[in-house]
Amino acid sequence: MMEILEGSHAVAEAVRLCRPQVVAAYPITPQTHIVEALASMVADCKLDAEYICVESEFSALSACLGASAAGSRVYSATTSQGLALMFEVCFNVAGMRQPVIMTIANRALGAPLNIWNDQQDSISLRDSGWLQFYAEDNQEATDLHFIAYKVAEDHRILLPAMVCFDGFILTHTYEPVDMPSQEAIDAFLPPYKPVTILDAKKPMSLGMYATPDYYMEFRYETDQAQKRAKEVFAEVGAEFAAKFGRDYSGLVEGYRLEDADMAFIALGSICGTVREAIDEMRAEGKKVGLLKIRSFRPFPSEEIRATLSGVSKVAVLDKNISLGQKGAVALEVRDALYGSGIDVKGYILALGGRDVRQADIKAIADLLEKGEGDQFFGLRTEVL
Amino acid sequence: MTEECELFECGHRACGGCGPALAARLIMKGTGENTIIVASTGCMEVFSTPYPETAWGVPWIHSLFENAAAVASGIEASLKKQGRDEHVVCICGDGATFDIGMLCISGAFERGHDITYICYDNEAYMNTGIQRSGATPYDADTTTSPAGKCSTGNQRPKKDLPAILAAHGATYVATASIAYPNDLIKKVQRAVSTHGPNYIQVHAPCATGWGFDGSQTMAVGRLAVETGLWVNYEMMNGEVERVRKVAHRKPVDDYLSVQKRFRHLYRPGRNEEEIAKIQAIADANARKFGVDLNVKKEE
Numbered sequence: 251m252m253e254i255l256e257g258s259h260a261v262a263e264a265v266r267l268c269r270p271q272v273v274a275a276y277p278i279t280p281q282t283h284i285v286e287a288l289a290s291m292v293a294d295c296k297l298d299a300e301y302i303c304v305e306s307e308f309s310a311l312s313a314c315l316g317a318s319a320a321g322s323r324v325y326s327a328t329t330s331q332g333l334a335l336m337f338e339v340c341f342n343v344a345g346m347r348q349p350v351i352m353t354i355a356n357r358a359l360g361a362p363l364n365i366w367n368d369q370q371d372s373i374s375l376r377d378s379g380w381l382q383f384y385a386e387d388n389q390e391a392t393d394l395h396f397i398a399y400k401v402a403e404d405h406r407i408l409l410p411a412m413v414c415f416d417g418f419i420l421t422h423t424y425e426p427v428d429m430p431s432q433e434a435i436d437a438f439l440p441p442y443k444p445v446t447i448l449d450a451k452k453p454m455s456l457g458m459y460a461t462p463d464y465y466m467e468f469r470y471e472t473d474q475a476q477k478r479a480k481e482v483f484a485e486v487g488a489e490f491a492a493k494f495g496r497d498y499s500g501l502v503e504g505y506r507l508e509d510a511d512m513a514f515i516a517l518g519s520i521c522g523t524v525r526e527a528i529d530e531m532r533a534e535g536k537k538v539g540l541l542k543i544r545s546f547r548p549f550p551s552e553e554i555r556a557t558l559s560g561v562s563k564v565a566v567l568d569k570n571i572s573l574g575q576k577g578a579v580a581l582e583v584r585d586a587l588y589g590s591g592i593d594v595k596g597y598i599l600a601l602g603g604r605d606v607r608q609a610d611i612k613a614i615a616d617l618l619e620k621g622e623g624d625q626f627f628g629l630r631t632e633v634l
Numbered sequence: 635m636t637e638e639c640e641l642f643e644c645g646h647r648a649c650g651g652c653g654p655a656l657a658a659r660l661i662m663k664g665t666g667e668n669t670i671i672v673a674s675t676g677c678m679e680v681f682s683t684p685y686p687e688t689a690w691g692v693p694w695i696h697s698l699f700e701n702a703a704a705v706a707s708g709i710e711a712s713l714k715k716q717g718r719d720e721h722v723v724c725i726c727g728d729g730a731t732f733d734i735g736m737l738c739i740s741g742a743f744e745r746g747h748d749i750t751y752i753c754y755d756n757e758a759y760m761n762t763g764i765q766r767s768g769a770t771p772y773d774a775d776t777t778t779s780p781a782g783k784c785s786t787g788n789q790r791p792k793k794d795l796p797a798i799l800a801a802h803g804a805t806y807v808a809t810a811s812i813a814y815p816n817d818l819i820k821k822v823q824r825a826v827s828t829h830g831p832n833y834i835q836v837h838a839p840c841a842t843g844w845g846f847d848g849s850q851t852m853a854v855g856r857l858a859v860e861t862g863l864w865v866n867y868e869m870m871n872g873e874v875e876r877v878r879k880v881a882h883r884k885p886v887d888d889y890l891s892v893q894k895r896f897r898h899l900y901r902p903g904r905n906e907e908e909i910a911k912i913q914a915i916a917d918a919n920a921r922k923f924g925v926d927l928n929v930k931k932e933e
Contacts, residue, residue, distance in 0.1 A: 271715040274708060300711035305741030309704035312697060312738065316672070316708025319695055322715055324708070342697050448693040448709065450668045450720045457696040458683030 252428050257388040257420040258283030260427045261327075261353055261413075264395040266297045267435040268351075270325035271442075272317035274302040274310045278332040279365050280417035281355040285327055299325075307332035311339040311352070318348040319456055321447035323399070326350065329417055330357035333371045337378075343410045344379025344472060346457050349402035349442070350410040351395065352380075356518065356569075357417040358602040366603020367417040368569040369517060373546070373578045379472050381411035381479055382547040384517040388425045390544075391415040393496055396430070400439050400486045407479050408445065409472070414546075416519040418603070430494060438493055476548045483545060501550035503542045504557050506532060510539030512618060513558055515583055516567040517543050520606055524567070527611035538615060543579065551586035558592060565618045566596045576624055595623020604628060641667055646689035648681040651848025653838035653855065654727070654754040655681065656812045658689075661725060661752055661836070664822025667692055669721040670713075672706045674730030675699035677761040677840075678754065693720075700734040702726050703742035706749045714748075721826040724751040729759045731835075732768035732793050743802035743831040750825040750832045753795070756840035764843040764895075768793040771863070772915060773908055774895045776843075781898035786908050791915065796835055800872045805830030807869040811837040813855030817866060817878070824868075837864045845894020857889040862916035865923045879927045883920060886913045 255263065262284050265273075273292070275285040291297035300317075304310045307328050314324040328336060333354060343350050354372045358364040372382055383398060385391035391413065398411040415421065430438075446454060460468060480501060487499035505525055507513060514524050521542045531538045541557055541564075543550065558564065564587070568577020575581065580596025587594055597614050600606045610628060617623060641662035648655035654677055662669075671694045673679050679696050682689040697705045702724040710722045726735065731753040739751060758776050759765040766779040770788045775781040779788035800807045806828045810818040818836060825832040839855050841848040858864035859878065863886060866878040887909065890896040899905045899912075920926050 272708060272711045274711075300715045302707055302711050303745065304704065304707070305744070306737060308701065309707070309738050309741050312701035312704030313708030313711065315697055315701075316695070316705035316710075317712035318708070319705075320670070320709045320712035320716075320718075322712040324712075338698055339701065346697075448670045448695055450670060450693060453691055453693045455683050455688035455690055455694040455696075458685045458688060458694075459679060459696075460685040464685050 251431070252426055254424055255388070255427050256283060256422060256424050257391060257415065258422070259287050260388045260392045260429070261395065261415070262287035262291070263429055264392040265325050266291050267430065267432055268395060268399050268439060269323065269441070270299050271322035272300045272302065272314070272324045273326070274304050274313035274317070274324070275326045275328070276304050276307045276310045276332060278307065278329055280357060280421045281327045281329045281332070281353070283421065284353060284355070307335040308339065311336040311343065314350045315339060315343050315346065315348055318350050319346065319448050321444050323442040324350050325352070327353040327355065329355040330359055330371045333375060334359060337375070340375055340378040340380060342457065345468065347408040347472070348410060349408055351398050351402060352410065352412050354412045354414040355417040355421045356414050364602040367419050368601045368603065369414065370570040372412055372414045373570040375412070376547055376578065379409060379476065380547065381409055381476070381545070383411065383413050383545055384543065385413065385415040385420065386519055386521045386542060388420055388423065389427050389496070390498070391420060392427050392429065393490065393494070393498060396435060396439055397483070397486050397490055397498055401479060401482050403442050404482050405445055407475050407482055409475050409479065414518065419519045434493065438490065480548045480550065498544065500553065501545040502553045502557055503544060505540040505542070507539035507541065507557060507561070510537050510561055512536070512538045512563045512615065513541050513561045514538070514565050514567060514611070515541045515543060515579065517546060517579060518569070520567060520569065520600065523606055523608055524611050527608040530608060531612060531615060536615065549582055549586070554583060554586045555590060558587065561592060563618050564592055564594045565614050565623065566594060567614070568596055568598050569600045571598045571601070597623060597625065597627040599627040641691040643689045643691060646682045647684065649842050649848065651841040651851040653812050653840055653851050654678055654756055656851070657754045657836045657838040658682070658725060660812065660815050660818045661822050662692070664819040665721055665723050665826050669723055669826070670695070670709055672702045672709065672722065672724045674702040674726035674735060676727035676730055678725065678727065680761050699730055701738050702730065703735060703751060704738040707742045707745065707747045710747045710749055722749045723826065724749065726751070726753055727760070728753055728755045728757060728769035729767040732795055739799070740802060743799055743804055746803065747831055748829050750834065752822070752834045752836060754836050754838040756838050756843060758843050760840050760843045773899060773912060775898055776895065786898060786905065796833065796869065799833045800869050804833050805871060806832040808834045809837070809864070809866050810834055811855050811859055811864060811866055813852050813859065814866060814878070821868065843895070845897070846892055850892070854889070854892060857884065857892070860884045861886045861889045862920040862925050863889055865919050865925055867923055874923065877923045877925060880925050881927045883926055886916050
């Protein structure tokens, strides 16, 4: 049913439809509205879940780990400093192969303290073993939760997943969202069936310590599960498309790329701005297109290579920076396109919530044409 | 449960005379098999679960050094949601409990989860060497609180964790010692059958860390109680209910002098001043809890 919803409330509604049995979260801006909405649903008996009011994000994810290991479908949400506080637990949840789903309302990391959007928080957890999906708008943020649970809980995968959407830009924006019915989601997402759980009738030890004789094989198997997730995501996305008419089968999504000689690559809500800018540039005769990366982990290297085969120049827009190096997405795209002859330039922009307009995207296209890149875009040099 | 079937099995890799290993075996006799164990990083994890082996006959999960109480909170909520009734029991060392895990323990106790948290207290970080923790007693020599020309070892008293957790609204709080096995087992039985957050702190001497012969673990544990440096007591809803009395309390010398961690108090000469301070700690414990038989508890 089509509804006008705040992004956070759309996500909370999607989570409710997924029927999590345990929710543990700690409020933090701009994630707060999601967990408040879920708390209200539990209070109103609209969501039949145990809601644990933990004292920190660290305990939120720890509680999710325990709840998942005991066999329940679980949920949490966080952002920025909260995700940073979870860092250690993130690696453990993935290493113990628990399909925890967590929404990330993307926000900058301090210092300096900043509550606004960029994607430094989740990007910094890229090596933790979590699947990472990025939403462009609130419809996609909603739908990716259904897909994330189904992919994460698939017995070929059993990995946690982050559904990332831009703080404030999406979390606090009202948009029309087509919310599926409970019956339709029940048919799409069956109850969680764990492979092994903590059960006194079938004792097993979980999270024991592994010496050099075994540790590497655990990492290898987790890596293999990440790679298998590409295929499973495509399968689940296609099933979702068949049932709900919205196609998320691609780990990447192209826009006006068919005859493009220049392409932008980005994650999240900025793709909307890029689409508008592309339409304007197309009207001016420039052959530009967009490649949106929906799944940052697993990283769709083959898909990027295949989709961009006809393009000569690529501008990667990074709302993050690996300080002392470049934007994380640019680095990975360059790796994916290594040897292809495609010129890849990276642009760091929108850090800490700085606005990006269509004119900025067009200015970046000009820089790319001139071969200027691998730089911060939109720096206020007068305050440096 | 029979002797042939231990829930904490033989075959683990603890040192000879390991107090915590004995604690684990006794604790499991108290919990029974309908139990899920949550463990923090520590000696016990290392000596009991080197993959692919495990000494645990019940479901067991380890996550991190500091989050056992939070993981247990999640397990408890998950069981509740599924209508299951296993006991959720944390078994963690003193570093994980007194120091790094306090945030998670505080949260779990304040929320009132139905869990039993048991700290095996060997009074230092033992699996990384022998370093000071918040449970290390006054004047103990550890590698991070070494006794030297200008120091007599650890300069702070042991943190009073039972009181802290009682103040959090813990239902049942008890201290126990591996040297009194039946008492420990009974307290564990009482904790797991009491609804709410419960805490037991088990004095578990570490032969390696404290420097005594592994055959003497029980004797050293008993001396701690007989000198008044460790008091076995039970609290219900914040009130002390029961205390193990001592008929003729021994001087602290009897306990200190048999451990290398207090050797500096006797060599080169007997350090009267410091030993008197430790005796004062024991005396204060005795007064506070009414340990001495025929002596009235301090009001």
